[in-house]
Amino acid sequence: AGRIQKSREPKVVLSDKDHFMNAFDRIVKELVKDKEQHPKELLDYLDEMCRYNIPFGKLNRGLAVIQGVRSMRPALLKDDESFFRICALGWCIEFLQASFLVADDIMDESVTRRGQPCWYKLPGVQVKAVNDAMMLESLIFVVMKKYFNRHPKYVQLIELFHEMTYRTCKGQLWDMMTAPIGEVDLTKYTMERYQHIVKYKTAYYTFYLPVACALTMVGVEDSKQYKIAETICCEMGEFFQVQDDYLDCYADAKVLGKVGTDIQDNKCGWLVCQALLIANKSQLEVIHEHYGRHCEESISKIKELYVELNLEEMYKKYEEESYLKIKSLIEDKADRVSKGMYTWLLGKIYKREK
Amino acid sequence: AGRIQKSREPKVVLSDKDHFMNAFDRIVKELVKDKEQHPKELLDYLDEMCRYNIPFGKLNRGLAVIQGVRSMRPALLKDDESFFRICALGWCIEFLQASFLVADDIMDESVTRRGQPCWYKLPGVQVKAVNDAMMLESLIFVVMKKYFNRHPKYVQLIELFHEMTYRTCKGQLWDMMTAPIGEVDLTKYTMERYQHIVKYKTAYYTFYLPVACALTMVGVEDSKQYKIAETICCEMGEFFQVQDDYLDCYADAKVLGKVGTDIQDNKCGWLVCQALLIANKSQLEVIHEHYGRHCEESISKIKELYVELNLEEMYKKYEEESYLKIKSLIEDKADRVSKGMYTWLLGKIYKREK
Numbered sequence: 001a002g003r004i005q006k007s008r009e010p011k012v013v014l015s016d017k018d019h020f021m022n023a024f025d026r027i028v029k030e031l032v033k034d035k036e037q038h039p040k041e042l043l044d045y046l047d048e049m050c051r052y053n054i055p056f057g058k059l060n061r062g063l064a065v066i067q068g069v070r071s072m073r074p075a076l077l078k079d080d081e082s083f084f085r086i087c088a089l090g091w092c093i094e095f096l097q098a099s100f101l102v103a104d105d106i107m108d109e110s111v112t113r114r115g116q117p118c119w120y121k122l123p124g125v126q127v128k129a130v131n132d133a134m135m136l137e138s139l140i141f142v143v144m145k146k147y148f149n150r151h152p153k154y155v156q157l158i159e160l161f162h163e164m165t166y167r168t169c170k171g172q173l174w175d176m177m178t179a180p181i182g183e184v185d186l187t188k189y190t191m192e193r194y195q196h197i198v199k200y201k202t203a204y205y206t207f208y209l210p211v212a213c214a215l216t217m218v219g220v221e222d223s224k225q226y227k228i229a230e231t232i233c234c235e236m237g238e239f240f241q242v243q244d245d246y247l248d249c250y251a252d253a254k255v256l257g258k259v260g261t262d263i264q265d266n267k268c269g270w271l272v273c274q275a276l277l278i279a280n281k282s283q284l285e286v287i288h289e290h291y292g293r294h295c296e297e298s299i300s301k302i303k304e305l306y307v308e309l310n311l312e313e314m315y316k317k318y319e320e321e322s323y324l325k326i327k328s329l330i331e332d333k334a335d336r337v338s339k340g341m342y343t344w345l346l347g348k349i350y351k352r353e354k
Numbered sequence: 355a356g357r358i359q360k361s362r363e364p365k366v367v368l369s370d371k372d373h374f375m376n377a378f379d380r381i382v383k384e385l386v387k388d389k390e391q392h393p394k395e396l397l398d399y400l401d402e403m404c405r406y407n408i409p410f411g412k413l414n415r416g417l418a419v420i421q422g423v424r425s426m427r428p429a430l431l432k433d434d435e436s437f438f439r440i441c442a443l444g445w446c447i448e449f450l451q452a453s454f455l456v457a458d459d460i461m462d463e464s465v466t467r468r469g470q471p472c473w474y475k476l477p478g479v480q481v482k483a484v485n486d487a488m489m490l491e492s493l494i495f496v497v498m499k500k501y502f503n504r505h506p507k508y509v510q511l512i513e514l515f516h517e518m519t520y521r522t523c524k525g526q527l528w529d530m531m532t533a534p535i536g537e538v539d540l541t542k543y544t545m546e547r548y549q550h551i552v553k554y555k556t557a558y559y560t561f562y563l564p565v566a567c568a569l570t571m572v573g574v575e576d577s578k579q580y581k582i583a584e585t586i587c588c589e590m591g592e593f594f595q596v597q598d599d600y601l602d603c604y605a606d607a608k609v610l611g612k613v614g615t616d617i618q619d620n621k622c623g624w625l626v627c628q629a630l631l632i633a634n635k636s637q638l639e640v641i642h643e644h645y646g647r648h649c650e651e652s653i654s655k656i657k658e659l660y661v662e663l664n665l666e667e668m669y670k671k672y673e674e675e676s677y678l679k680i681k682s683l684i685e686d687k688a689d690r691v692s693k694g695m696y697t698w699l700l701g702k703i704y705k706r707e708k
């Protein structure tokens with residue numbers, strides 16, 4: 001009996017996150033075992049580039065694919081290889097995100113990301129980061145081909161990633177055209193523009209993409225279901241970005257993991273768009289004089305104005321209303337099978353503090 | 355009879371280049387008529403970005419697709435829509451090239467390209483160029499989906515572009531790891547490394563991609579034919595890049611359309627690799643002291659050394675040998691159908707002066 005006891009492996013229950021992280025390691029190892037003959041130095045750089053930029057943050061985008069499949073067709077997670085493939089698809093989204101973040105940090109001239117130096121700031125990287133952003137995007141399709149090339153939805157998945165990449169690029173472009181570095185033109189900061197930017201630069205790849213991946217994997221073919229997903233996900237995406245903008249100014253820096261800089265960086269965020277909408281003439285002057293400046297005095301002036309305008313309260317009201325709106329969208333539009341996935345996603349973002 | 359005469363359209367014979375340019379106009383117009391609702395300002399930027407960066411240079415990559423189809427299965431060019439589709443595929447290669455050039459100019463800190471300022475240097479562009487490079491890549495697949503989505507080789511074409519993009523990214527990375535800006539380490543400049551860089555950063559997308567596109571369009575399915583194409587095209591690619599490096603130093607600037615700067619930019623080019631291979635001890639010292647420096651004296655010292663080492667003659671010899679090697683590769687390996695295409699390509703580059 002002792003022997004039998006000994007030969008039994010202790011039963012370790014892995015969480016989705018554990019499975020997901022293990023899959024990352026396998027994916028990168030297999031990427032670096034390139035079928036092409038490349039010098040070790042090149043492959044080491046690739047490995048480092050992936051590990052520095054991809055497996056960080058909350059990973060909610062990738063995990064949402066697993067969660068979506070779990071709530072719609074859990075049988076797909078029973079078999080190890082099938083579970084791995086769902087993880088790989090989730091990682092494709094995180095590769096895309098990494099590609100956009102590497103590029104975004106260069107364009108925004110950012111210094112840190114997730115508490116460490118931005119990739120392009122590393123002495124061994126610098127301008128190569130531009131190529132790395134393109135490489136990260138390429139890697140999506142290397143991964144996709146490796147693990148999905150015989151999957152019946154292979155083409156649909158590829159087209160989905162292409163389309164989301166294109167939309168995100170357009171969102172980034174519109175964001176930068178609205179708020180160019182070193183140029184303050186607040187007449188462009190309208191709520192309408194804000195909503196358009198946010199939908200394209202954030203909502204599609206952050207919410208619609210994981211949801212559409214999950215729908216595709218579980219075999220949903222009805223285009224109506226994808227339209228509904230788009231409606232719900234774009235609402236969530238706006239909600240998520242408004243929170244992001246609010247947290248940038250009001251969150252505890254220790255919890256958030258960074259000190260917000262949207263005010264001095266002249267960002268077209270929800271707070272300033274809201275302020276411009278309700279400010280009186282003298283308050284408008286304060287905004288025009290102090291927004292987008294780096295001195296402490298200007299930052300304080302803007303923060304004081306936000307207090308004067310009760311923006312924190314307006315945000316709470318927006319959050320509550322938006323939450324209810326999304327809840328009822330889910331109630332009204334989502335079918336029985338997908339409801340759980342949307343509710344899980346909403347739960348992930350509602351009242352978040354980071 | 356006079357009337358009939360009058361109503362007859364004068365028969366204008368369009369060259370491949372004319373067809374190709376007309377197709378560009380249609381493609382961009384249809385891209386900008388986005389099914390998504392976007393502000394006019396955004397679409398105007400897209401339009402300008404495409405027109406500034408894509409339809410320039412010799413367009414040999416795109417035209418090679420037409421030429422390949424013409425020599426292997428001319429019937430595909432009889433019908434207007436079918437001809438247009440071949441052109442669109444050719445433009446996909448030019449979009450990819452534009453994406454790489456926009457990114458390359460940022461990374462190389464270049465100032466001009468084809469006699470006009472580099473895209474990222476324009477006051478209205480700047481850092482947005484990073485996003486534009488990614489957007490140009492995205493556009494390939496928008497074009498591909500629009501015109502090939504029901505084509506039996508749709509997936510094969512997409513995978514081909516993915517693979518070539520990935521290989522070019524790896525070539526660019528290896529190039530920059532070999533010759534980082536502002537850092538001179540000539541021990542890395544070996545012929546072996548040079549050949550690897552050139553194959554990946556140039557040969558695949560410049561020669562193999564158009565040839566593989568043409569083979570795919572005319573219905574070649576035998577993987578052996580693609581292997582042969584790879585062998586021939588990688589040889590041509592090396593030949594082409596060696597010429598490029600030679601012309602950078604020795605061509606008439608007026609014919610070339612630019613003043614070469616490889617010496618001062620510390621490029622890992624054929625001439626310096628060759629020089630390092632044959633120089634004696636004191637000549638090596640000259641290279642180490644003067645290569646990669648911007649002062650006129652250093653540039654002259656390197657050019658004098660090149661004369662001393664007879665590099666121009668060595669190049670002529672290389673050109674002749676490489677030409678013969680490629681010719682016999684074509685003779686020996688290419689089948690009857692594809693021979694014409696390879697010969698046309700070789701003719702385009704042999705003894706070129708720009």
Ligand SMILES: [Mg+2]
Nearest residue numbers: 104105108110
């Ligand atoms: Mg940013």
Ligand SMILES: [Mg+2]
Nearest residue numbers: 104107108175
């Ligand atoms: Mg940004």
Ligand SMILES: [Mg+2]
Nearest residue numbers: 244245248262
């Ligand atoms: Mg933010």
Ligand SMILES: [Mg+2]
Nearest residue numbers: 458459462464
């Ligand atoms: Mg360059």
Ligand SMILES: [Mg+2]
Nearest residue numbers: 458461462529
């Ligand atoms: Mg370069």
Ligand SMILES: [Mg+2]
Nearest residue numbers: 598599602616
């Ligand atoms: Mg050159």
